[in-house]
Amino acid sequence: MRPDAPLTSLKGIGPRRAETLGKLGLFSVGDLLRFAPRDYRDYRHVLLAGEAPHGQDGAFALTLCSQPRLARIPGRGRLNILTISGQDASGKLTLTWFNQPYRQTQLKEGQQVIACGRVDRSRGARLVNPTLYPALPGILPIYPMTRGLSQSLLRDAVRAGLEAASQDMPELLPPSLLARYDLMPLPQALASLHFPKDLASLGHARRRLAFEDLLLFRLMLASMGNKRKAAAPPLHGDEALATFLTLLPFTPTQAQYRAMGEISKDLCAGKAMNRLIQGDVGSGKTAVAFYAMYAVIEGGGQAALMAPTEILARQHYEKLVALFGPERVRLLLGGMKASARTQAWEELSSGQAGIAVGTHALLRQEGMFFYLQLIVTDEQHRFGVSQRAAIQNKGDTGVHVLVMSATPIPRTLGLLIYGDLDISILDELPPGRTPVKTRCITGKRRRDLYRFLDSEIDKGRQVYLVCPAIEDVPDGGLNAVKTYYEDIAKALLPDRRVGLMHGKLKPKEKAAVMEDFKAGRLDALVSTTVIEVGVDVPNASVMVIENAERYGLSALHQLRGRVGRGAAESWCFLVSDNTSEAVQKRLKFLCSTTDGFAVAQYDLETRGPGDFFGSRQHGLPTLQIADLMNDTRTLHAAQSEAAALLAADPLLESPAHALLAAQVQQMFDKAGPMN
Ligand code: ADP
Ligand code: MG
Numbered sequence: 001m002r003p004d005a006p007l008t009s010l011k012g013i014g015p016r017r018a019e020t021l022g023k024l025g026l027f028s029v030g031d032l033l034r035f036a037p038r039d040y041r042d043y044r045h046v047l048l049a050g051e052a053p054h055g056q057d058g059a060f061a062l063t064l065c066s067q068p069r070l071a072r073i074p075g076r077g078r079l080n081i082l083t084i085s086g087q088d089a090s091g092k093l094t095l096t097w098f099n100q101p102y103r104q105t106q107l108k109e110g111q112q113v114i115a116c117g118r119v120d121r122s123r124g125a126r127l128v129n130p131t132l133y134p135a136l137p138g139i140l141p142i143y144p145m146t147r148g149l150s151q152s153l154l155r156d157a158v159r160a161g162l163e164a165a166s167q168d169m170p171e172l173l174p175p176s177l178l179a180r181y182d183l184m185p186l187p188q189a190l191a192s193l194h195f196p197k198d199l200a201s202l203g204h205a206r207r208r209l210a211f212e213d214l215l216l217f218r219l220m221l222a223s224m225g226n227k228r229k230a231a232a233p234p235l236h237g238d239e240a241l242a243t244f245l246t247l248l249p250f251t252p253t254q255a256q257y258r259a260m261g262e263i264s265k266d267l268c269a270g271k272a273m274n275r276l277i278q279g280d281v282g283s284g285k286t287a288v289a290f291y292a293m294y295a296v297i298e299g300g301g302q303a304a305l306m307a308p309t310e311i312l313a314r315q316h317y318e319k320l321v322a323l324f325g326p327e328r329v330r331l332l333l334g335g336m337k338a339s340a341r342t343q344a345w346e347e348l349s350s351g352q353a354g355i356a357v358g359t360h361a362l363l364r365q366e367g368m369f370f371y372l373q374l375i376v377t378d379e380q381h382r383f384g385v386s387q388r389a390a391i392q393n394k395g396d397t398g399v400h401v402l403v404m405s406a407t408p409i410p411r412t413l414g415l416l417i418y419g420d421l422d423i424s425i426l427d428e429l430p431p432g433r434t435p436v437k438t439r440c441i442t443g444k445r446r447r448d449l450y451r452f453l454d455s456e457i458d459k460g461r462q463v464y465l466v467c468p469a470i471e472d473v474p475d476g477g478l479n480a481v482k483t484y485y486e487d488i489a490k491a492l493l494p495d496r497r498v499g500l501m502h503g504k505l506k507p508k509e510k511a512a513v514m515e516d517f518k519a520g521r522l523d524a525l526v527s528t529t530v531i532e533v534g535v536d537v538p539n540a541s542v543m544v545i546e547n548a549e550r551y552g553l554s555a556l557h558q559l560r561g562r563v564g565r566g567a568a569e570s571w572c573f574l575v576s577d578n579t580s581e582a583v584q585k586r587l588k589f590l591c592s593t594t595d596g597f598a599v600a601q602y603d604l605e606t607r608g609p610g611d612f613f614g615s616r617q618h619g620l621p622t623l624q625i626a627d628l629m630n631d632t633r634t635l636h637a638a639q640s641e642a643a644a645l646l647a648a649d650p651l652l653e654s655p656a657h658a659l660l661a662a663q664v665q666q667m668f669d670k671a672g673p674m675n
């Protein structure tokens with residue numbers, strides 16, 4: 001069967017089931033075969049009922065030693081529970097199922113079963129909702145789930161798919177590569193990915209698939225890179241730099257100065273620039289990017305600046321206007337009146353205005369530039385590679401590209417994601433900053449905390465209070481932002497001006513709140529993480545983060561970066577009542593350092609790159625990438641093979657590379673449309 005056959009061509013999958021699978025992004029048989037399990041259960045060996053500790057997941061060979069009993073759970077409506085006892089030579093386990101009354105007729109005293117599940121010793125010794133098998137099932141895959149599916153259903157579908165199509169999946173890797181790196185052929189790798197016979201073959205399979213993904217990914221980046229080698233008219237970067245520095249209200253740090261020099265060189269070189277400015281929160285990336293924009297408009301070209309949020313776009317707009325004057329800058333936001341937008345675009349397409357600022361929707365908008373020469377993205381880690389591809393697709397060849405990222409990236413991941421970019425690093429903070437003091441506290445001390453906030457406000461400072469989003473209300477225990485605003489923040493700061501900011505506000509309302517906070521008309525701002533990135537109010541000195549356990553360290557570090565932007569002492573309080581050891585350890589770690597690199601590295605090691613970036617950030621399935629992080633040899637091998645391949649066949653035109661080329665193109669196209 002061809003891998004692009006629809007899922008309905010598999011036995012047991014009708015249109016409705018296919019639709020459900022579509023929610024997981026699975027449409028063809030090939031999609032299904034490449035759908036990586038998120039975990040596995042090892043049911044190769046029999047465990048003993050009397051010995052397995054609480055929480056242990058395993059397979060038990062039991063003889064059923066009672067009649068099944070079906071009971072209603074009092075006060076819980078239609079909920080019922082079926083129990084039956086089982087035993088082996090070492091002891092007993094009670095098997096219980098909720099709402100599966102049909103099992104009553106299938107189970108009989110004296111029957112032998114393999115029961116697989118997690119041991120619960122909190123009330124007797126139980127297996128809750130175990131799965132029964134006639135024989136040991138081996139290692140079983142656990143897939144990401146969606147409503148209306150079950151693991152066993154997915155497993156059956158994958159089995160059917162493997163049988164029907166695994167031999168027909170196209171082998172992208174040339175045989176010489178398979179041999180050189182001892183990589184499994186694709187059909188075997190897919191079979192082992194889903195149903196490995198042992199852990200070694202699973203590792204082998206994942207390495208093979210990771211290698212392939214990485215190779216493709218590198219080839220895709222390279223094909224983006226090919227565009228950037230395009231010629232671009234040289235600019236007088238150094239002259240522009242001299243004037244720019246006279247406009248800038250402060251003296252640049254050494255690091256900023258160096259980065260501007262690197263950019264200046266790029267702009268003079270006659271080739272399109274493709275550069276990343278990487279620097280911790282507060283290191284002053286914006287000014288460096290503004291220089292690049294200035295050099296371009298001085299040379300008669302146009303520059304576009306994209307930010308991940310409207311708040312940030314407005315902030316940039318204001319700063320650009322302050323530097324270059326209102327005639328040269330246009331703001332473009334989704335929520336703007338059509339007439340205002342049309343006018344802005346008219347001025348951009350006639351060349352009257354030199355700079356466009358907006359969210360990434362900017363690229364999707366109708367207008368045309370007169371002569372777009374530079375695209376800058378702020379907080380690039382929010383956008384991901386696909387956006388970068390889209391930018392390069394949109395820009396004509398020869399457009400300079402500059403991206404800024406505050407999230408310092410551990411080296412291996414950096415190589416992977418930004419391997420095609422030149423990098424300028426801002427490893428220095430502007431002078432006079434004192435590191436933010438970070439403390440973990442529990443909710444019990446909230447009153448003390450607020451007394452402290454009150455005293456800071458007395459000194460004329462401002463404070464942020466971050467708490468989870470509105471959508472989080474139903475899942476309990478969380479301080480939803482509105483309730484928090486009314487019942488806590490306003491109650492505990494009765495005489496203060498407290499503002500509220502969240503994602504559900506209209507863009508105009510958001511802008512107004514932000515404006516009030518910036519202008520000092522608010523003492524405190526209760527907000528969701530919409531203020532996580534980029535917001536710059538130097539007078540704010542305290543950041544309080546409620547339910548801190550809910551965020552990754554990198555996000556917390558970003559939030560913390562909203563304070564400590566002036567010379568005054570600044571504080572960050574992580575409020576959490578979560579006592580789990582892992583959580584406490586993570587939060588304590590953040591208290592111990594203000595070094596963004598250390599934070600990123602720790603986040604990566606403890607939570608994996610999936611959480612670190614969110615899968616859309618890199619465009620690779622997290623499983624594969626996660627494997628690679630622990631396998632730098634494969635990472636480097638794939639990297640050098642991609643380079644060798646391109647050296648021999650830069651456009652992948654040889655027939656031996658046709659499949660690879662098609663796959664790269666597909667990846668590129670997928671990355672292309674903005675989403
Ligand atoms: P980030 O790198 O996080 O984007 P910003 O560019 O927003 O940081 O800069 C943080 C703050 O530091 C801003 O208020 C900015 O005006 C200020 N700043 C940047 N560079 C300098 C400098 N060399 N001297 C003094 N202040 C600076
Ligand atoms: Mg910034």
